Amino acid sequence: MSRHFKAKIINNLSLNGKNGLLSMEPLEPVINPEPGQFYMIGVSNSHDPFLKRPFSFFRKTSEGIQFLYEVRGRGTMMMKGFRGGEVINILGPLGKGYPEPGGDKTPLLIAGGIGIASVFSLVEAFAKRAYVFYGARDKEGLLMLDELEGLAGELIISTDDGSMGEKGTVVDVLNDFLTSDGSTELAEVFSLLTSYLIYACGPKPMLEAVSRIALGRGIKGYISAEENMACGVGACLGCAIKVKSQTLALCYKMVCKDGPVFPIEEILW
Amino acid sequence: MLWCGTPRLLPLYIWVFSHWNIGKRIRSRAIPYLFSIMDLTVNIGHLKLKNPVMTASGTFGYGEEYSEFVDLNRLGAVVVKGISLEPREGNPPPRICETPCGMLNTIGLQNVGLKRFLKEKLPYLRRFDTPVIVNILGNTVREYVRLSEALDNAGVDGIELNVSCPNVKKAGMIFGTDKKTLAMLVSKVRQSVKRAVLITKLSPSVSSIQEFSKIAEDSGSDAVSLINTISGMAIDIETGKPKLSNITGGLSGPAIKPIAVRMVWETYNAVKIPIIGMGGIMSAEDAIEFMLAGATAVAVGTANFANPEATVAIISGIEEYLGKKGMRGVKEIIGGLNNAQSYNNLNN
Ligand SMILES: Cc1cc2nc3c(=O)[nH]c(=O)nc-3n(C[C@H](O)[C@H](O)[C@H](O)COP(=O)(O)OP(=O)(O)OC[C@H]3O[C@@H](n4cnc5c(N)ncnc54)[C@H](O)[C@@H]3O)c2cc1C
Numbered sequence: 001m002s003r004h005f006k007a008k009i010i011n012n013l014s015l016n017g018k019n020g021l022l023s024m025e026p027l028e029p030v031i032n033p034e035p036g037q038f039y040m041i042g043v044s045n046s047h048d049p050f051l052k053r054p055f056s057f058f059r060k061t062s063e064g065i066q067f068l069y070e071v072r073g074r075g076t077m078m079m080k081g082f083r084g085g086e087v088i089n090i091l092g093p094l095g096k097g098y099p100e101p102g103g104d105k106t107p108l109l110i111a112g113g114i115g116i117a118s119v120f121s122l123v124e125a126f127a128k129r130a131y132v133f134y135g136a137r138d139k140e141g142l143l144m145l146d147e148l149e150g151l152a153g154e155l156i157i158s159t160d161d162g163s164m165g166e167k168g169t170v171v172d173v174l175n176d177f178l179t180s181d182g183s184t185e186l187a188e189v190f191s192l193l194t195s196y197l198i199y200a201c202g203p204k205p206m207l208e209a210v211s212r213i214a215l216g217r218g219i220k221g222y223i224s225a226e227e228n229m230a231c232g233v234g235a236c237l238g239c240a241i242k243v244k245s246q247t248l249a250l251c252y253k254m255v256c257k258d259g260p261v262f263p264i265e266e267i268l269w
Numbered sequence: 270m271l272w273c274g275t276p277r278l279l280p281l282y283i284w285v286f287s288h289w290n291i292g293k294r295i296r297s298r299a300i301p302y303l304f305s306i307m308d309l310t311v312n313i314g315h316l317k318l319k320n321p322v323m324t325a326s327g328t329f330g331y332g333e334e335y336s337e338f339v340d341l342n343r344l345g346a347v348v349v350k351g352i353s354l355e356p357r358e359g360n361p362p363p364r365i366c367e368t369p370c371g372m373l374n375t376i377g378l379q380n381v382g383l384k385r386f387l388k389e390k391l392p393y394l395r396r397f398d399t400p401v402i403v404n405i406l407g408n409t410v411r412e413y414v415r416l417s418e419a420l421d422n423a424g425v426d427g428i429e430l431n432v433s434c435p436n437v438k439k440a441g442m443i444f445g446t447d448k449k450t451l452a453m454l455v456s457k458v459r460q461s462v463k464r465a466v467l468i469t470k471l472s473p474s475v476s477s478i479q480e481f482s483k484i485a486e487d488s489g490s491d492a493v494s495l496i497n498t499i500s501g502m503a504i505d506i507e508t509g510k511p512k513l514s515n516i517t518g519g520l521s522g523p524a525i526k527p528i529a530v531r532m533v534w535e536t537y538n539a540v541k542i543p544i545i546g547m548g549g550i551m552s553a554e555d556a557i558e559f560m561l562a563g564a565t566a567v568a569v570g571t572a573n574f575a576n577p578e579a580t581v582a583i584i585s586g587i588e589e590y591l592g593k594k595g596m597r598g599v600k601e602i603i604g605g606l607n608n609a610q611s612y613n614n615l616n617n
């Protein structure tokens with residue numbers, strides 16, 4: 001079983017102008033992915049672009065693997081052009097995903113925009129146990145809502161423009177949720193907060209805000225980080241993220257190898 | 270016994286002889302190919318490589334990162350990420366971005382430092398029947414000397430002096446772009462390296478690569494390697510900010526290949542020591558182009574990111590090319606351009 005394999009596109013559904021759902025069937029035996037892990041997908045056979053692009057493992061189906069993507073630049077534009085039957089090169093599953101869901105903590109899953117791609121399989125894994133906070137710029141940006149309804153314990157939707165769900169960012173909504181829990185008793189608040197476990201993926205400013213909230217309120221959790229990548233396997237040292245360390249030396253970690261999922265308290269924003 | 274077998278085989282012998290000449294071309298391609306008698310070995314100083322394909326420093330980690338994709342035993346040599354005396358944390362993100370047919374990087378030589386390299390990384394590489402070449406970088410001549418002494422004593426097969434990194438302010442580049450400093454550095458290091466082959470990795474950012482390669486040769490290098498990345502930059506027009514934290518970075522990949530081929534060819538016409546050519550090698554065809562220009566061996570860098578199996582694909586591709594051309598050894602390609610036309614004619 002190799003982590004470098006060929007896969008055949010089954011189909012490439014356009015969800016809206018910007019987003020697509022890519023289904024593929026590996027043409028050789030592959031390793032099972034875990035929630036939060038990612039793949040490097042070869043988007044072209046030419047030299048421009050030539051680097052593979054990182055995409056979170058979205059979901060497993062009976063036929064293979066699915067990815068949920070957003071068109072951002074040249075590579076993802078080419079991805080939108082993938083047709084059924086095409087064969088592409090893939091590397092993965094890579095990196096460290098979210099730790100095994102377990103224990104008795106209440107999972108708070110927070111997804112901003114295309115960050116839902118990474119969080120989705122975790123929603124599945126928590127099987128109706130998780131609070132899912134999902135925010136996007138507008139109604140069109142909210143993906144896979146029907147599936148999420150069925151899988152989440154509770155789904156709390158928000159949009160920046162208020163076109164669906166609560167108006168505001170997912171961070172605002174999370175903040176409200178954590179403050180409006182009714183109880184005023186300090187010990188009670190504390191025990192409630194420490195009963196939560198956060199898992200978040202989304203744009204950098206969102207992750208930073210979520211981390212501040214978590215650290216401020218003593219909630220433990222994990223974020224899935226993003227950085228430009230070249231190799232995806234820890235060889236080029238291109239995807240560095242600053243982390244806290246006791247000694248001054250070597251305070252970067254690699255998003256592709258040490259992450260993309262990191263404990264919230266580890267990241268230095 | 271030439272006429273072994275029964276007379277019934279006579280027609281076959283007659284056929285073989287009558288078609289001897291036509292068969293010659295087919296045989297010359299098929300036999301070496303089928304029986305793998307092709308000689309892929311090349312020599313870098315006293316170091317014999319089983320084939321001319323190595324990895325480029327900084328693009329293959331410490332070998333281990335790619336060992337699940339590539340049988341390291343198949344490589345001509347593994348060249349590891351640049352090592353310094355003390356660990357270095359490297360530059361802040363973003364450290365890389367893709368550009369047309371290439372990429373910019375400003376890793377800033379993040380590395381585990383000499384001590385940890387010897388303890389944690391080298392033993393793993395030693396398990397393979399493949400020479401290990403260590404790329405080194407110092408802030409001072411003394412640091413280069415201490416590094417090479419320690420690595421030579423540890424029994425590494427080659428030491429590659431990185432005097433051409435565009436991404437660190439204090440070190441690297443200054444040694445590679447100033448003739449006197451380069452001469453002093455290489456000759457000092459030469460004195461301390463007894464067993465390993467000494468390779469000087471040249472900067473493409475010099476007015477005359479011939480002068481600098483000659484200095485490397487005269488100061489005692491066993492080989493030169495080129496090219497390192499070329500300084501470049503890219504700007505995000507949405508944010509108006511540079512795409513790299515360090516503003517500038519080193520350009521690598523197919524975009525720099527023609528420059529690298531030209532520099533290898535110029536160097537080939539200036540020095541007698543072997544050249545390790547690199548810069549945008551993505552395929553066997555690219556590798557062969559470098560060898561025709563005069564490279565004895567090649568290093569594959571950025572291509573590993575696009576295809577982790579690039580190195581082995583290139584080795585097989587070279588083998589196929591030799592078969593197709595009816596050549597018996599890879600050495601026949603080296604400097605092939607000059608065999609066809611003399612450098613002086615080409616240069617006038
Ligand atoms: C671990 C990980 C998982 C990811 N999962 C998904 C996913 O499931 N679905 C999805 O749509 N996207 C995902 N991304 C982001 C995706 O990789 C980028 O959007 C993509 O690489 C952009 O390629 P491009 O050629 O279209 O854009 P480019 O033309 O290369 O760049 C366009 C814009 O995208 C940014 N960008 C480029 N590369 C990356 C990158 N590696 N990470 C973040 N931003 C980048 C650039 O800075 C630029 O602003 C993930 C990124 C990481 C690191």
Ligand SMILES: Cc1cc2nc3c(=O)[nH]c(=O)nc-3n(C[C@H](O)[C@H](O)[C@H](O)COP(=O)(O)O)c2cc1C
Pocket residue numbers: 236237238325326327328350351374376378404431434470496497498520521522523525547548549550568569570571572
């Ligand atoms: C991410 C990255 C890191 C590199 N690190 C080093 C290094 O540590 N030392 C060095 O001498 N060259 C380093 N290089 C330069 C390469 O070894 C090589 O000379 C250059 O990339 C050209 O080859 P390529 O186009 O095949 O990548 C690095 C290149 C890249 C892309």
Ligand code: FES
Pocket residue numbers: 228229230231232233234235236237238239240254255256257
């Ligand atoms: S992408 Fe190369 S080290 Fe992470």
